[in-house]
Amino acid sequence: xxxxxxxxxxxxxxxxxxxxxxxxxxxxxxxxxxxxxxxxxxxxxxxxxxxxxxxxxxxxxxxxxxxxxxxxxxxxxxxxxxxxxxxxxxxxxxxxxxxxxxxxxxxxxxxxxxxxxxxxxxxxxxxxxxxxxxxxxxxxxxxxxxxxxxxxxxxxxxxxxxxxxxxxxxxxxxxxxxxxxxxxxxxxxxxxxxxxxxxxxxxxxxxxxxxxxxxxxxxxxxxxxxxx
Amino acid sequence: xxxxxxxxxxxxxxxxxxxxxxxxxxxxxxxxxxxxxxxxxxxxxxxxxxxxxxxxxxxxxxxxxxxxxxxxxxxxxxxxxxxxxxxxxxxxxxxxxxxxxxxxxxxxxxxxxxxxxxxxxxxxxxxxxxxxxxxxxxxxxxxxxxxxxxxxxxxxxxxxxxxxxxxxxxxxxxxxxxxxxxxxxxxxxxxxxxxxxxxxxxxxxxxxxxxxxxxxxxxxxxxxxxxxxxxxxxxxxxx
Amino acid sequence: xxxxxxxxxxxxxxxxxxxxxxxxxxxxxxxxxxxxxxxxxxxxxxxxxxxxxx
Numbered sequence: 001x002x003x004x005x006x007x008x009x010x011x012x013x014x015x016x017x018x019x020x021x022x023x024x025x026x027x028x029x030x031x032x033x034x035x036x037x038x039x040x041x042x043x044x045x046x047x048x049x050x051x052x053x054x055x056x057x058x059x060x061x062x063x064x065x066x067x068x069x070x071x072x073x074x075x076x077x078x079x080x081x082x083x084x085x086x087x088x089x090x091x092x093x094x095x096x097x098x099x100x101x102x103x104x105x106x107x108x109x110x111x112x113x114x115x116x117x118x119x120x121x122x123x124x125x126x127x128x129x130x131x132x133x134x135x136x137x138x139x140x141x142x143x144x145x146x147x148x149x150x151x152x153x154x155x156x157x158x159x160x161x162x163x164x165x166x167x168x169x170x171x172x173x174x175x176x177x178x179x180x181x182x183x184x185x186x187x188x189x190x191x192x193x194x195x196x197x198x199x200x201x202x203x204x205x206x207x208x209x210x211x212x213x214x215x216x217x218x219x220x221x222x223x224x225x226x227x228x
Numbered sequence: 229x230x231x232x233x234x235x236x237x238x239x240x241x242x243x244x245x246x247x248x249x250x251x252x253x254x255x256x257x258x259x260x261x262x263x264x265x266x267x268x269x270x271x272x273x274x275x276x277x278x279x280x281x282x283x284x285x286x287x288x289x290x291x292x293x294x295x296x297x298x299x300x301x302x303x304x305x306x307x308x309x310x311x312x313x314x315x316x317x318x319x320x321x322x323x324x325x326x327x328x329x330x331x332x333x334x335x336x337x338x339x340x341x342x343x344x345x346x347x348x349x350x351x352x353x354x355x356x357x358x359x360x361x362x363x364x365x366x367x368x369x370x371x372x373x374x375x376x377x378x379x380x381x382x383x384x385x386x387x388x389x390x391x392x393x394x395x396x397x398x399x400x401x402x403x404x405x406x407x408x409x410x411x412x413x414x415x416x417x418x419x420x421x422x423x424x425x426x427x428x429x430x431x432x433x434x435x436x437x438x439x440x441x442x443x444x445x446x447x448x449x450x451x452x453x454x455x456x457x458x459x460x461x462x463x464x465x466x467x
Numbered sequence: 468x469x470x471x472x473x474x475x476x477x478x479x480x481x482x483x484x485x486x487x488x489x490x491x492x493x494x495x496x497x498x499x500x501x502x503x504x505x506x507x508x509x510x511x512x513x514x515x516x517x518x519x520x521x
Contacts, residue, residue: 151389154385154386154389158369158382158385158386159369159372161373161378162372162373165372168368168369168372171361171364171365171368172365172368172369172386174361175358175361175362175365175390175397176389176390176393176397178358178397178400178401179393179396179397179399179400182400182401182403182404183400183403186403186404186407189407203400203403207396207400210392210396214389214392218385218388218389221306221385222382222385225378225381225382225385226378226382228378265471265485266471270475275475275476275477276474276475276476276477276481277474277475277477277480277481279474279481279485280480280481280484280485283484283485283488284484287488322495323495326491326492326495329491330487330488330491330492333484333487334484334487334488337480337481337483337484337487338480338484340480341477341480439492439496442496443495443496443499446496446499446500446502446503447499447502447503449503449506449507450499450502450503450506453503453506453507453509453510454506456510457506457509457510457513460510460513460514461513464513
């Protein structure tokens with residue numbers, strides 16, 4: 001019985017530490033947020049400032065950039081712990097690697113992705129997003145981005161022992177992001193086009209649930225491999 | 229020599245299968261190409277360009293089939309720690325990637341006369357493209373890690389995550405595609421296809437499958453030899 | 468015969484598709500067979516030396 005208290009305490013400790021690290025000096029939190037902002041503003045320079053054009057691509061651009069920001073910030077999710085050996089200690093804790101992965105994924109989502117979601121309406125304004133779509137922008141990001149953290153964690157865990165694993169990791173993870181992107185953008189476009197966004201949202205949630213089942217287990221399996 | 233026991237058995241099995249697979253491959257290719265290029269009729273809408281279908285569709289089928297082989301090998305390798313299964317995934321992947329690339333290229337060459345452009349974000353082409361990326365990731369991971377065994381098991385985990393995702397990707401792409409109304413829809417519904425087109429298609433598909441078996445067995449031999457080389461040279465290094 | 472090669476005006480597409488398919492499959496098959504032979508020769512070259520050393 002006391003084991004239960006113990007594991008949840010470890011879970012919370014890992015979670016709190018990762019959240020704090022993300023927002024400490026040089027953490028991924030501010031960097032991902034800045035990337036999100038800067039990368040989105042590149043698009044008007046690329047495609048031109050016409051409001052109609054921007055409105056048409058707004059949902060897609062914001063989702064794609066959020067996806068890339070997530071990918072970039074996941075790069076070193078396990079790497080520091082792997083390099084300084086603390087991953088070995090965590091693996092032996094009663095929480096187990098699956099729990100460790102879950103705690104770190106949750107911390108990543110809360111510390112790095114939630115701020116992006118909070119900032120997204122401002123980017124919607126910059127991209128001239130349709131007035132009726134703001135709520136759905138935030139909602140679709142809330143429902144869909146956990147899948148990005150969960151699937152990305154598998155990629156980060158698989159490449160943890162690769163010195164410059166970032167590019168390799170993108171290669172592994174990006175194809176798996178396709179469904180989330182499609183349903184996420186679909187929901188916003190539906191809201192903007194005055195059609196029912198609910199089916200899109202439901203599928204988006206389903207993808208996140210599948211990722212919730214696979215993500216921590218596959219991450220733990222990959223981490224275990226690298227610790228052998 | 230105990231550690232080679234399994235691979236040796238595999239080599240014997242491969243040598244028994246190879247001649248038969250080669251005969252079937254040669255016969256099916258000869259007959260299938262004859263049917264596809266000479267006796268099958270031109271399509272009433274697509275004219276002679278429909279003949280691209282006889283290589284495009286079997287290549288697309290094989291791209292899926294080979295991924296299933298990679299996934300099954302990965303599962304076996306992870307669950308039973310079977311060293312030959314680990315190599316089976318590695319041996320099959322380049323064949324699958326080749327079939328996938330061919331499905332894409334022949335699809336583009338078919339699309340140009342049919343749709344007027346080489347690429348349309350058609351549901352099938354798009355899912356095959358994503359499948360191609362999955363193959364690239366699998367093969368890159370094999371190369372990305374230094375230790376062969378770890379690289380193989382990491383790639384196996386990826387292959388299994390990928391295989392769970394394939395139906396989801398397929399579904400999402402179809403969904404996305406119907407939302408965006410493709411410029412032209414090419415239907416290739418199996419049952420409505422006339423027999424004189426179905427036969428060449430199935431014969432070429434059989435030839436492709438036999439080809440897969442032949443090349444797969446050779447690539448298995450290659451990978452087993454490579455593994456032996458690392459073991460032998462490490463024994464040598466130790467003296 | 469020219470009519471056959473002409474493929475009802477689709478010659479470029481049909482023959483490129485068949486040609487590329489044939490080329491890719493042949494290259495893959497030959498490189499696999501050669502690879503299997505080459506690696507086997509290397510394995511056999513290593514083995515007798517080991518036996519002598521034993």
